[in-house]
Amino acid sequence: AQTVTQSQPEMSVQEAETVTLSCTYDTSESDYYLFWYKQPPSRQMILVIRQEAYKQQNATENRFSVNFQKAAKSFSLKISDSQLGDAAMYFCAYRREYGNKLVFGAGTILRVKS
Amino acid sequence: SQTIHQWPATLVQPVGSPLSLECTVEGTSNPNLYWYRQAAGRGLQLLFYSVGIGQISSEVPQNLSASRPQDRQFILSSKKLLLSDSGFYLCAWVRFRAETEAFFGQGTRLTVV
Numbered sequence: 001a002q003t004v005t006q007s008q009p010e011m012s013v014q015e016a017e018t019v020t021l022s023c024t025y026d027t028s029e030s031d032y033y034l035f036w037y038k039q040p041p042s043r044q045m046i047l048v049i050r051q052e053a054y055k056q057q058n059a060t061e062n063r064f065s066v067n068f069q070k071a072a073k074s075f076s077l078k079i080s081d082s083q084l085g086d087a088a089m090y091f092c093a094y095r096r097e098y099g100n101k102l103v104f105g106a107g108t109i110l111r112v113k114s
Numbered sequence: 115s116q117t118i119h120q121w122p123a124t125l126v127q128p129v130g131s132p133l134s135l136e137c138t139v140e141g142t143s144n145p146n147l148y149w150y151r152q153a154a155g156r157g158l159q160l161l162f163y164s165v166g167i168g169q170i171s172s173e174v175p176q177n178l179s180a181s182r183p184q185d186r187q188f189i190l191s192s193k194k195l196l197l198s199d200s201g202f203y204l205c206a207w208v209r210f211r212a213e214t215e216a217f218f219g220q221g222t223r224l225t226v227v
Binding site for chain 2 (some may be wrong): 043091
């Protein structure tokens with residue numbers, strides 16, 4: 001069974017600094033998709049970034065980028081120039097290609113200090 | 115454009131009462147549908163997912179059940195609620211056979227008293 005592990009229950013970062021959130025996953029599949037979602041206090045789930053496993057290039061979205069290490073089954077999220085609005089719970093998620101299950105990690109609470 | 119509706123937003127129910135949470139998706143056909151539960155300050159636990167009408171996969175043995183009576187309707191039910199059923203319930207959908215992300219409803223905060 002696929003599992004997603006986020007080993008950091010909580011992280012803190014100073015405003016304008018950079019922070020990296022960790023995620024590892026376990027799968028026997030070769031083709032799959034990885035996601036980072038943000039859940040602010042409103043609890044609405046917001047997609048931050050997506051990575052296709054067949055792509056070697058790491059995905060980037062403005063201040064958000066990932067470090068995708070397929071062999072190590074690692075998918076970390078880097079947030080640059082952190083802003084107060086980045087404070088939220090962040091979830092890493094996995095889905096098999098054309099698969100049906102979308103599996104989430106336990107989440108990391110990110111606090112941004114001004 | 116596609117939208118997802120989930121209701122009610124908040125629900126307080128006594129122990130032993132039934133439950134019905136509804137989720138509908140508009141603007142797409144044959145979506146994959148999901149029900150998740152999130153305990154306070156915790157991660158998302160996948161409860162059920164469905165790839166088509168009448169097709170339900172259960173992830174965790176529990177006091178809940180799900181049904182998909184129509185292509186874009188997904189219902190979470192219980193005959194008798196337990197205190198442990200309290201939590202935040204999220205419905206989500208993924209476009210059929212597409213490598214896109216999941217889209218989430220606004221969630222239902224269920225408190226069993």
